[in-house]
Amino acid sequence: MESTNPETGAIIITFVFIFLVVVIITLFLVFIKRKNNLLTEKQQAKREFENAIAETQIEIREQTLRNISWELHDNIGQLLTLAKIQLHQLTDSKEDISGVSETISKSLTELRALSKLINPDALKNIMLPEALQLEVERFNRLNFIEATLTIHGDEEIIDDKAEIILFRILQEFFSNTIKHAKASKLDVTLTYTPEKLTIVAKDNGKGFDKSQDKLNKGIGLLNMKSRGKLIGAEIELDSALEKGTELTIIHYL
Template identity: 65%
Template sequence: MIKQKEEQERFEKEIAETQIEIREETLRNISWELHDNIGQLLTLAKIQLQSATQENIAEVRDTITKGLTEVRALSKLINPEALDNINLKEAIQLEVDRFNRLGFIQSKLIVTGLEQEINQKATVIIFRILQEFFSNTIKHARATELIVQLNYTANGLHIVTKDNGVGFIANAKKEGIGLLNIKARAKLIGAEAMLTSEENKGTNLEIKYNYE
């Protein structure tokens, strides 16, 4: 009984720490976008306004519209309720949209099967695992394509995400993807995680999770 209680406490602690990590990663992304993307759009709009004529006023309007679109996208990411009550498919779609919008990498989310409700703790763990994979792909893999596949079945969720980068074998930042961390986190929710890679042929992450 005592051991079971200790294991439950460790599990709850890991969930809480993972939620904090998701928040920190999200805030880092927002900070970058505000500085490098929205900041550049507003600066460009200011320059355009200084020399605006009737002919190029449409360009100014277009630049401001892009800035507003970026702000709306960020507002979804920073919403506390969205961070505390993550819907896995929606959270992944937001990440994919962000990567495409900012030109980081050509990304795609493919969903098959009927979406099933996944408990919040499992969702948090799975999303953080994927977030780590995405971060490694963008920072280190030198990939041009990222594909995420969610396959909902009657018994569980099968996730496959892959990039076409250099592979972690050739990657000097191999430790950045946290191989042991990914497996340990998956084990917390009774899931299996398998990471495979081949030099210059990309990296694949596969997660198998059975519904409770």
Template identity: 85%
Template sequence: MGTEAEETIALITAIVFIFLVIIIIILFLVFIKRKNKLLTEKQQAQREFENAIAETQIEIREQTLRNISWELHDNIGQLLTLAKIQLHQLADCNEDISGVSDTISKSLTELRALSKLINPDALKNIMLPEAVSLEVARFNRLNFIEATLTIDGDEKIIDDKAEIILFRILQEFFSNTIKHAKASQLDVQLKYTDKKLTIVATDNGKGFDKSVEKPNKGIGLQNMKNRGKLIGAEIELESQVGKGTQLTIIHYL
């Protein structure tokens, strides 16, 4: 009798123990799940915050560029046009004003091109290859740098916002190449496939040592990456001292 009671107690104890273990495991799994959910939500909130900050910075810069575009087109452009008309009215005088007239004509052409390039609204009406082509042509026309553009594959339609962001990233690289890299050559390649657009911009400037210098500070790499995040683009920057710098952008279509 006593043996049966002991066995029953042992059985009940074992069942209770197993039940408690199951409860503990369930509670642990629930805790882990909730913890992972909180971490995911926190990471998502951080990503949204970073994207919002990057997008705000872009909007501020875009509005500034839009204002400059209007000023160039409406004010300076009109003044140069008036000056050209006035010069033509003096055509009967003995002085040779052809050189001045040509200079004003070139200035008007340059202002119109610059106005178009820096105005986001204008960029919405042209494709990325055309925008980059206009920029490359401007560099060559003004003797800023010897620049080339190569387009491989069939051109694909890209979202307007994505095109503007890609173009701004390239502009930031171009600006660094011309102003700081002391480069004489800039080569840009747009390669289209069915699934992605790969953009490679390479200069032959002084370059830098990534293990020593911080490209995020000097060339705005972090800013480029923040912009790239908004459209899911991958940004890579490679450089060697004395051998130039290469920017690679991969945008999935």
């Protein structure tokens, strides 16, 4: 019986060793790839879940606003119109009702503007600058605050959904400015470039300490960022005590 050549045995052992190394490396790479795929799927699922929740919240809020809009237009608006007609029919009255009639006329104007602004379907038919201009005019007309709107650059087309979200974010800031900031001035600036839209809203209110997370969350920063995430917008809020608050939104076109 012939013995195995030592060189042949060494070659076989070498091949077996190389084969085992290749197998181990292949299994390791497969494991890493599967692990990365699972992490990616988990992150994707988390993003989709967050987006779904945020979109649901927006849909609920918009549906509520839509219902209010219909009520204001179809119910209260008709009642005020009827009241105005009835006042004009009181020809035998000795009282001066011109002031009342004028007040009702103004109420109808305010009502129509409000109905248009809070109805998402109506908002889809107007551009963001127009919607913001209507808000600014309403603030000034009602003496809520001295507000201005400044636009730089050529207006670019923005997706309808993105416009609604941007408008809602700004509305939240406006609401806080008027109700809580004790501000007397509100300045809004839109700067258009072919690549992005930069929106800066600034008030001269009491401001807040950014180091206090509770205050930060209290004015809806997390909610603003959650909405902005849906359209890839960057949201930053800068404030200091007695120096006002500034909201910056960067939306890439």
